[in-house]
Amino acid sequence: MTDKPKTYTTKTGKVLTDADIEQLAGEAERGYDVQTLKSRRRGRPMLGSAPSEVVPVRLDPDLRQAVEARATAEHTTTSEIIREALRRFLDVA
Numbered sequence: 834m835t836d837k838p839k840t841y842t843t844k845t846g847k848v849l850t851d852a853d854i855e856q857l858a859g860e861a862e863r864g865y866d867v868q869t870l871k872s873r874r875r876g877r878p879m880l881g882s883a884p885s886e887v888v889p890v891r892l893d894p895d896l897r898q899a900v901e902a903r904a905t906a907e908h909t910t911t912s913e914i915i916r917e918a919l920r921r922f923l924d925v926a
Contacts, residue, residue, distance in 0.1 A: 880916075890915075 841849045849857075879885065892900065897911075904911045920926070 841854065843849065900911050900914050904914045907914070
């Protein structure tokens with residue numbers, strides 16, 4: 834049996850070549866600016882002035898169907914339709 838060379842892939846499935854690995858190693862050896870890395874925001878963008886909370890809500894089938902139909906018609910998500918409805922009902926910006 835011959836030893837097959839190990840292949841490496843990124844999270845997205847791209848196969849890394851030896852040149853890619855050398856480039857990444859060189860970048861790591863030069864060092865990273867920690868403050869720049871810390872300042873990068875990861876995850877979903879905030880919807881307001883603070884992180885959002887998930888609030889589970891039960892909807893009857895007719896109401897859910899109406900929300901989904903509206904979201905489809907407006908090319909948006911059901912969550913955005915519900916948020917907008919609450920803003921209007923509560924008269925909040």
